[in-house]
Amino acid sequence: MAPRDPVIVGVGLSDAPRAPHLDSIGHHVQAIQRALADAGLEKRAIDGYLCAGMESGAVEAVSMAEYLGIDHRYIDGTMTGGSSFEFHVQHAAAAIRDGLCDTVLVSYGSDFLSRRGRTLGTGGFRGLGKVTGADLYAAPYGLPIVGGYALVAQRHMHEFGTTSEQLAEIAVGVREFAGLNPNAMYRDPISVADVLASRVIADPLHMLDCCVVTDGGGAFLMTTAERARDLGKPGVRVLGAAGAQTHWNISQMPDYTTSAGATCIPEAFARAGVLPSDVDTIQFYDSFTITVLVLLEDAGFCKKGEGGAFVAQGHLRRGGRLPLNTDGGGLSACHSGMRGLFLIAEAVRQLRGEAGGAQVPDAKIALAVGSGGWLSCIGAVVLGRE
Amino acid sequence: MAMEVVRGRNWDRPQLAPGALDRAFFEAAARGELLYQRCPTCGHCQFYPRQLCTACGGDTAWATASGRGVVHTFTIVRQNGQAPFKNELPYAVAMVELDEGVRMMGNVTGCPVESVRIGMRVEAYSVECGEGLAVPFWRPSE
Numbered sequence: 001m002a003p004r005d006p007v008i009v010g011v012g013l014s015d016a017p018r019a020p021h022l023d024s025i026g027h028h029v030q031a032i033q034r035a036l037a038d039a040g041l042e043k044r045a046i047d048g049y050l051c052a053g054m055e056s057g058a059v060e061a062v063s064m065a066e067y068l069g070i071d072h073r074y075i076d077g078t079m080t081g082g083s084s085f086e087f088h089v090q091h092a093a094a095a096i097r098d099g100l101c102d103t104v105l106v107s108y109g110s111d112f113l114s115r116r117g118r119t120l121g122t123g124g125f126r127g128l129g130k131v132t133g134a135d136l137y138a139a140p141y142g143l144p145i146v147g148g149y150a151l152v153a154q155r156h157m158h159e160f161g162t163t164s165e166q167l168a169e170i171a172v173g174v175r176e177f178a179g180l181n182p183n184a185m186y187r188d189p190i191s192v193a194d195v196l197a198s199r200v201i202a203d204p205l206h207m208l209d210c211c212v213v214t215d216g217g218g219a220f221l222m223t224t225a226e227r228a229r230d231l232g233k234p235g236v237r238v239l240g241a242a243g244a245q246t247h248w249n250i251s252q253m254p255d256y257t258t259s260a261g262a263t264c265i266p267e268a269f270a271r272a273g274v275l276p277s278d279v280d281t282i283q284f285y286d287s288f289t290i291t292v293l294v295l296l297e298d299a300g301f302c303k304k305g306e307g308g309a310f311v312a313q314g315h316l317r318r319g320g321r322l323p324l325n326t327d328g329g330g331l332s333a334c335h336s337g338m339r340g341l342f343l344i345a346e347a348v349r350q351l352r353g354e355a356g357g358a359q360v361p362d363a364k365i366a367l368a369v370g371s372g373g374w375l376s377c378i379g380a381v382v383l384g385r386e
Numbered sequence: 387m388a389m390e391v392v393r394g395r396n397w398d399r400p401q402l403a404p405g406a407l408d409r410a411f412f413e414a415a416a417r418g419e420l421l422y423q424r425c426p427t428c429g430h431c432q433f434y435p436r437q438l439c440t441a442c443g444g445d446t447a448w449a450t451a452s453g454r455g456v457v458h459t460f461t462i463v464r465q466n467g468q469a470p471f472k473n474e475l476p477y478a479v480a481m482v483e484l485d486e487g488v489r490m491m492g493n494v495t496g497c498p499v500e501s502v503r504i505g506m507r508v509e510a511y512s513v514e515c516g517e518g519l520a521v522p523f524w525r526p527s528e
Contacts, residue, residue, distance in 0.1 A: 122465045130403040136412075137434045139400040140521045141493050142463060142471035143479045150461035151481060158459070158504045203462040251434070251481065251491045256459050 001386075003226040006093035007235035008383070010039025011345045016216035016334050017185040020114045024059050025067065027109025027217025027336075032068065035219040040232040041103065046221075048074035048101030050092060051108060052084035054337045064107070074101035081372025082285055083243070084108075085340035086379025090241035092222050102223060106344075109217030110336035118213045121146040122201065134249050146210055146288070148250035148374040150202035153290040155256035157204060159305065164204055166308035167289040168195035170324070171208050171331050173317040174286060178328025180357040185212040186332045209289040211330035211339070218341040220348065234386045236351045239365075240272030243379040250374035257305075261298030261369060261378040268367075269300075272382035276300045279382075280363040281350050282322055283343040285371040286329040292316075295369050295378070318358070326350060326358040340370035344381065351385045388418035389453050389522065390511040397515040398470040404519070407435055410448065415512040416520035422488045424449040433488040453510040454527060455484040462499045478502045482524055496525035 012034025014027040022030065028051070036043055049072045053059040058067070061077030074095045078087050085106060092104040122144045131139040156162045172192055178184035190208060198207040228235035244260035244267075247253045269275065276299060284292050293307040301322065302310040316324035325331070327346040330339045347366035349355050355363075363385070370379045404412055414421045422433045423446045430441035431449070439446045460480035466472050478494040480502065492510075494502050509527035512520035 122467055129400075131400045132403050132405065133408075134434050136402050136404055136408050138491050140402070140515070141479050141491055142399075142466055142468070142474070142477065143461075143491065144463065144466050146465075147461045147463050147479055151459045151479075154461055154504065155459035199464070200462075201465045203464070205461075251489065256481070 001225045001237070003224060004097050004099065005225040006096040006222050006238040007225050007228040008220055008222050008238065008344070008348050009228050009231050009233070009235050010035045010041060010221040011348050012038055012219045013345060014109060014217035016183050016336070017212070017214035018113060019111070019215040022111060022215065024053065024055060024109045024111050027111065027215065028059070028064065028107045028219070031109060031217040031219035032105065032107050035221050038233070039221045041221060045103045046070050046105045048072055048092060048095060048104035050076040050088040050104065050106045052077060052079045052338065053108065053110060070105065072101070074104070080243070080377035080379065082287065082338040082340045083370030083372035083377050083379040084338060085344055086241065086368060086370035086381050087243045089238060089344060089381045090243055090379065093238045093241055096222060096224055102227065104222040105219060106341065107217070107219040108338060108341040110338065111215050112337045113213050113215045121210055138249060138251055144202065146205055147202040149288040149290055150205045151250060152256050152294065152375060153204050156290065156293065159257055160308065162293065162308035164196055164206070165192055166312050167209055167293060168192040169311045170286070170289040170292050170316065171195050174325045174329040174331045176318050177326050177358050178332035181328045181333050184328040184333035185214050205288060205290065211287050211335040212332065214334050214336050216334045216336040218345050220344055234352060236348045237384045237386055238381065239274065239384045240268045240270070240382040241380065242267035242271060243377065245377045248373050248376050253375065257294065259294050259298050259371065259375040259378050261295050261380065264378050265299040265369060265380040268380035268382050274365055274382060278365050279322065279367045281326060281360045281366050282324050283347045283366060283368040284324060285339055285343065285369060286325055286331045287335070287339070287371065289331070291371050291375060292324065294375060295371065299367065299369065323360050326355055326360065340379065343368040343370055347383045351383055389415070389420055391416060391418050391520055392511060392513045395513055399515070402515060402519065407437060411435055412519040412521065415522055416514060416518050418512065420451040420453045420510050420522055421448045422451050422484065422486060423447065431486060431488050433490055451484050451486050455482040455508055457494065457502065457504055457506045457508060458483040458489060459504060460494065460502050462502070480524065482508055490522065492522055492524045494524045
């Protein structure tokens with residue numbers, strides 16, 4: 001390992017899934033304090049700061065840097081939706097390698113459930129303000145966020161014969177992991193039949209194909225391999241990171257069955273020098289079951305169109321060859337609006353061997369893939385045990 | 387072929403505030419014309435309208451569509467907390483691929499939602515949404 005290779009040295013999560021005692025900044029702060037304690041780092045060591053959120057103003061990067069008292073040499077408020085934090089890893093890794101900064105903090109916090117309720121996917125998000133720009137050609141038609149992903153699922157079913165049962169298998173496997181996470185929103189086991197019996201929100205997606213809405217925040221710290229050696233816990237190496245965008249609005253998705261992951265996930269693998277078959281666990285953005293299915297295919301774990309058959313074989317389950325979302329995911333554990341940070345946190349927990357009953361035996365390589373917007377901006381990060 | 391224009395219906399959907407470029411689209415819809423953009427330099431067709439061609443970066447120009455197309459993908463929305471949509475459940479939202487090649491989002495109306503299918507032929511009509519402006523919608527054709 002080269003002295004300036006980027007390493008994740010600490011992670012922290014704030015109280016979840018319900019935390020009425022915290023506002024969004026409170027989630028940032030609690031997660032940051034826990035990440036610093038986890039890393040054994042002093043706050044004054046931080047000279048790079050990155051964050052993103054769905055609120056504007058006080059929780060933007062420059063405001064947060066002031067609030068936290070971070071005199072940074074490197075700052076980045078890249079906002080690609082839920083995948084922002086995978087892009088942040090990519091950017092922070094390059095900045096650390098290039099010597100723009102030495103120790104980077106990435107943080108996220110959201111009080112979505114306590115402040116705005118469970119309306120994220122079904123209408124309460126955009127409001128009925130003055131409509132301009134690209135929204136002019138969508139707002140009159142009443143497509144909620146769930147509906148945007150339903151357009152993808154419907155086309156995938158049409159082209160490849162993917163079934164609701166196959167999509168449901170993803171939710172069932174993630175729920176099994178949620179049962180092992182005391183902080184998960186829903187922990188009781190579910191079956192494929194339960195998913196299919198849950199009400200349809202937007203055809204063909206059922207309620208249990210959709211992520212939960214929670215409160216929650218997280219933070220992680222990155223530094224050089226050289227500095228990481230002096231810290232308490234083994235670092236987790238950033239082996240490769242890449243990101244890409246095919247569209248932002250769902251109306252502009254060029255191919256409704258393929259995301260930008262088809263280009264950036266192979267690029268992240270190439271940078272890391274690993275193959276899909278080397279991956280021990282995947283932490284994928286599971287806003288909806290279809291999100292995972294498309295990303296699995298785009299990552300090359302199976303061919304385009306074969307995702308349904310692949311998941312039906314049980315590979316993503318606990319004990320399978322590619323365990324998915326071992327913290328219970330957005331589908332069952334925690335989704336406070338932008339889940340990408342939790343993907344990194346869970347990958348680190350696995351690679352440190354700290355995942356308890358959800359531990360993937362001898363996990364050496366983890367792949368985290370965030371999806372922002374409507375399968376719009378995809379960020380892929382390959383992490384490795386030191 | 388001109389689109390039918392439905393006038394005098396109460397518009398309770400989001401109020402549109404188009405700028406100069408977008409205004410031309412909604413004014414044309416109120417005249418029964420469905421516009422998209424075609425680049426005079428490279429021929430690239432695009433929608434929604436922009437101030438440049440996304441292929442070659444040059445200026446672009448309006449073209450008039452036939453108003454006919456096919457459902458490329460769709461969903462039936464069964465839950466939406468926002469008025470007026472919550473009062474209209476269930477309803478169909480589709481990406482319609484026009485015969486000219488560009489895609490537009492819209493509601494497919496005039497048929498039971500359960501009958502909407504990928505590959506279904508649809509035609510545009512427009513509904514007045516304000517003084518001199520109208521929004522396109524879709525219904526089965528043939």
